Amino acid sequence: MPSTQAASCTTLILRVAAVFLLILATAGFTAIPATASGSSKPTIVLVHGAFADASGWRDVAANLSARGYPVHTFDNPLRGPRYDSTQLERHLAMISGPIVLVGHSYGGAVITNTHDPDVVANVYIAAFAPDQGEFVQGLLNPLTFPGSRILPPALQLKLVDDPTGIGGKNIDGYIGQPYFHEVFAQDVSSDVAADMFAHQKSAALVANLEPSGAPSWRTVPSWYLLSQQDRVIPPASQRFMSSRAAPGRTTEIDASHASLVSQPSEVIDIVIGAAQETHR
Template structure:
């Protein structure tokens, strides 16, 4: 090919590219495409870390969903949700927030315009002014076994606490399997215990702010064999936060570990229902 012919071809290609851009035919970034799958952000609760989401994250990724996990500080709903909002600011496009246990209180207090759905997995979904310990009222909703001696206390270093320390709660090793995840095998429970993160006691006493579920479409998966948050309490919270989009699973508190397919199914249902 002559130099003049090569130049003409390059000029023609450039002209076609410019025309396509003007006509709106040029490919847009994936995050900006209408109907792009939302990013799923998984928020763990107390007595756990993000490793508990391993199987759910893998199943969502296999279905083409971008997945992020959030390292929940477990210091209190206001501060933890502020940290989550900072993390969400770096994500382009729609977001589905998924909270387990205390993680539900965190996503309830998170307000980001890109969040298109909340998904509660055996989680707290407080109304304004409610707090975790108050919702766990054993007179109204008996059945939680998250009590001493299973619930133990310890002083931990905490820059947000008075004098640089705080009083945290955690589940003692002899009780962890039977209370938190009685439907997994002993080896799995031991691994979960090894990844346990303690939670500030004050986190359970801090009143919740305006609930995001009042404006954001929400889904709830009740764990029928839960020994941490009584199923009746879960159903009560779900009736306010996710009326018409609540389902149940025959699982213990950590259904994300024992029943990842069912948890993934609820997340995908929420993502599809709110896909822009």
């Protein structure tokens, strides 16, 4: 083959490979363009928790976008804080400018373990905010923080294919259909709860037992929106965590665990407040 042809062929292969790698890098990360001028605003990255997917942020994301904020939703793998935060960090590296991280439920454990120099604020929505060495199940200890209903028979198990697990398999937990509405989101309508159940993602059981690393909330300004009627993470546990992670920046509301769906305006307010205070 003439050298010019070989060079052209090599260039084409490199271009195709670059496109393929870009597709792989952006998988699981959805960007919602701002509908107003948002050049001076930080990017809001929304991280869902266990027993949910990114669709739970629908109303929050649409409202923030309408106000000019660039919004991304992260498809949380729900495999464990270390693995999930590594995937999140890879995606954050592709965002230019300041970032506000928002984590709901187990998503809070993920943003706690995420360290990116562009993150200017963490916002916890009825979320886990563990200190180093703590783990999710320990923060649901019924002797210290009674009240969680994430127990059998509501909590059910299944074997799943998982490349991160031993032998390509893992044991995941999920909330059974008869219990989902009353345990996860008792303050939404039956139709909304049915839609949320249909979008439910199971979470690896080992994610509840993996010790957390150095918490980002020690160096990143953080806010906390506490749900007083939470049946997943007891309010007492949320107060314990928020007193360390977001002292003086905690707001309590009369809501279920799914406040991002039942009271999106409260979530939007605290996210915008964090964005405005840390990026003027």
